[in-house]
Amino acid sequence: MELSYQSMKVAHQAREADELRTETRRKNLLILIYHHLLGQGYVSAAVALDQETNGGVRRFEVCDNIDLEMVLMEYESYHYVKFQKYPKLIRRTPELGENRNIRSGGVKKSPCSAVKPLPKIIPSQSPQPAVGAKRPAAGSHTNVKHQKHNNQDQNMNLNLDELESVMSQRGANMGGEHEGSRRMKTELLVQMDGLARSEDLVFVLAASNLPWELDHAMLRRLEKRILVGLPSSPARQAMVSHWLPPLSCTGGVELRTELDYETLAKGMEGYSGSDVKLVCKESAMRPVRKIFDALESHQDGGSNMPVIQLETVTTADFLEVLTHTKPSARNLMDRYTAWDREYKSV
Structure with a gap:
């Protein structure tokens, strides 16, 4: 009992x-x-x-990070991974007269004049965004473009930037990986497989600053793996001359420079493109900071107001900035080179 x-x-x-x-x-x-x-x-x-x-x-x-749309997407991903197809969530209700079993008085109507009408759902004529990729490779940007050629074939460019942020190696975290992260990575890999089987011509371009952190399953799906190295001396010279030309005018303010581009390019060995842009920006700000210093040193109420004029940016100014702005990727070149030797595919 x-x-x-x-x-x-x-x-x-x-x-x-x-x-x-x-x-x-x-x-x-x-x-x-x-x-x-x-x-x-x-x-x-x-x-x-x-x-x-x-x-x-x-x-x-x-x-935080929870909404109805996200929950629905999670369910669709789970259903696709388990059954290899997306679930059918809705279906069109038969109109009156289409079904003989529906009686004319069997539908209860409620006033809805104050409710915003639901948007009309129109089938898209473009290919599915998760379908297609004939030659995946490594690159940058995050947009999707559709183009049609004379043969009416659908072409799409899919560009993914910072790929390691979403496709890092599974199980690499010491504390364990979240279930949602694993499912998202699995879904992305499944979609990449679908790209290769698509009849549409889709080009995938992916970029990563930390390629050694990418999951090996994703690397296998990226057929071409190319290392884009640091800019050469002629490339750095072209960048400096582009960002700091002899005369530039922005918003009615003229900025003049007197620079030895060849010497400066040689002095920036190991600088990346972003580093070169940052150095040019800091060099252009030096005349502005001198004006601020003159205004701050001027006593309030004084009659001798200094003449405000932007000075010319010289090679000495640029070299002074270089002493305070160090390259950000030079110490990683050995790892990039080692990774390129092991995984390079051109």
């Missing part, structure tokens, strides 16, 4: 816990719908939902 009573008690507690989880899930769903309606601009529908729940959804807010 004691054992039977204990079993009944445990079963009752389990049933109550399951009912509590179900009720919490329903409440969370209503709160997600409420905030989704507000975010999409359907204020009247959100107010009506809040009134139906007696203000029960207005008192809560969703947690």
Whole structure:
């Protein structure tokens, strides 16, 4: 009798816990719908939902990085990984007269004049964004372009920057990797496989500043792996002459320079393109800072106001900036070279 009573008690507690989880899930769903309606601009529908729940959804807010659209995307990714196809979530309801079983008086209509109409869903004529990639390679930018040629074939360029931020090696973290991160990486790899099987011509260009952190499964899907090294001396000279020409005018302010471009380019060995741009920016700011210093040293109320004029940026100014601005990637060149020897594919 004691054992039977204990079993009944445990079963009752389990049933109550399951009912509590179900009720919490329903409440969370209503709160997600409420905030989704507000975010999409359907204020009247959100107010009506809040009134139906007696203000029960207005008192809560969703947690950070959580919304209804993200939850739906997570479910779609899970369904695709498990069944190799996306779930069918909605279907069109039959119109009156299309189904003989629908009676004319069987549809209850409710006033909805104050509710913002839902947008019309039009099928896209462009190829699926996650389908297609005939020759993946390594590069930069994050936009998608569609072009049509005379043969009506669909061409798309897919550019991914900072690839290591989303496709780092799985299981590399000491504390363990989050389930959502693993599923996202798996989904991306599956989509890359779909690109190769697509009939459309899709070109994938990916860029990474830390290629040794990329997952090996992603490296296998990038057929061409090319190391873009630091700019050469002629390239650095062209960059400096571009950013600091002899005469430039921006917003009505003229900036003049007298620079020995060849000497400066030789003195920036090991500087990356971003480093060269930063040095040019700092050199151009030196005349402006001199003006600020003159204004700060001028006594308030004095009659001898100094003449404000931008001085010419000289080679000495540029070399002075170089002493305070060091290259950011020179110490990593050995790792880049070693990685290129092991994984290079041109």
